[in-house]
Amino acid sequence: xxxxxxxxxxxxxxxxxxxxxxxxxxxxxxxxxxxxxxxxxxxxxxxxxxxxxxxxxxxxxxxxxxxxxxxxxxxxxxxxxxxxxxxxxxxxxxxxxxxxxxxxxxxxxxxxx
Amino acid sequence: xxxxxxxxxxxxxxxxxxxxxxxxxxxxxxxxxxxxxxxxxxxxxxxxxxxxxxxxxxxxxxxxxxxxxxxxxxxxxxxxxxxxxxxxxxxxxxxxxxxxxxxxxxxxxxxxxxx
Numbered sequence: 164x165x166x167x168x169x170x171x172x173x174x175x176x177x178x179x180x181x182x183x184x185x186x187x188x189x190x191x192x193x194x195x196x197x198x199x200x201x202x203x204x205x206x207x208x209x210x211x212x213x214x215x216x217x218x219x220x221x222x223x224x225x226x227x228x229x230x231x232x233x234x235x236x237x238x239x240x241x242x243x244x245x246x247x248x249x250x251x252x253x254x255x256x257x258x259x260x261x262x263x264x265x266x267x268x269x270x271x272x273x274x275x276x
Numbered sequence: 277x278x279x280x281x282x283x284x285x286x287x288x289x290x291x292x293x294x295x296x297x298x299x300x301x302x303x304x305x306x307x308x309x310x311x312x313x314x315x316x317x318x319x320x321x322x323x324x325x326x327x328x329x330x331x332x333x334x335x336x337x338x339x340x341x342x343x344x345x346x347x348x349x350x351x352x353x354x355x356x357x358x359x360x361x362x363x364x365x366x367x368x369x370x371x372x373x374x375x376x377x378x379x380x381x382x383x384x385x386x387x388x389x390x391x
Contacts, residue, residue, distance in 0.1 A: 203383055269317070
């Protein structure tokens, strides 16, 4: 049981490049989330999904897109990376019911130069 | 307003001491107040959580105190150990339309427990 996994662990992009971050969970959770973590700012919700085929915007969605074609996967895309998107990105999932308990992946450290 | 304010930003205590981390919120619609613990290079992990109709909750050496009228809550770590050195985030949860919970996080407290 791997829990929540994220790919890749590290990435360096140049301004304007695109990339996709992959999140996978094997706990059959309904809900999945993407956060970014910046120094002194805690974690901020980018997008979330309440089920397969559904997505919704969080607090800081601009510059990101997401898709959840399969229940176990949640993809975060950056179409045209900007230095302001340099951050650590965390994916999380939660089951129906006690969904304030979110299970986080190990994170992806992204640097945009 | 969905902010959660957390203090202090960093904290150093001696082994066996009782670090206290404080948080304050504004929105009364929050339904749970969890604390997350994060070690370097790892994702946050749920430590303990409390509902707003409970004034205190203990789990092992970790205690949440909750003051609903003041809109404040705090984490106490009894008999702190070097292994407790981590970053602690308070959060407030509210139910999203369609299901799931949105967590609003505080800015984190970096705790170091020295021998």
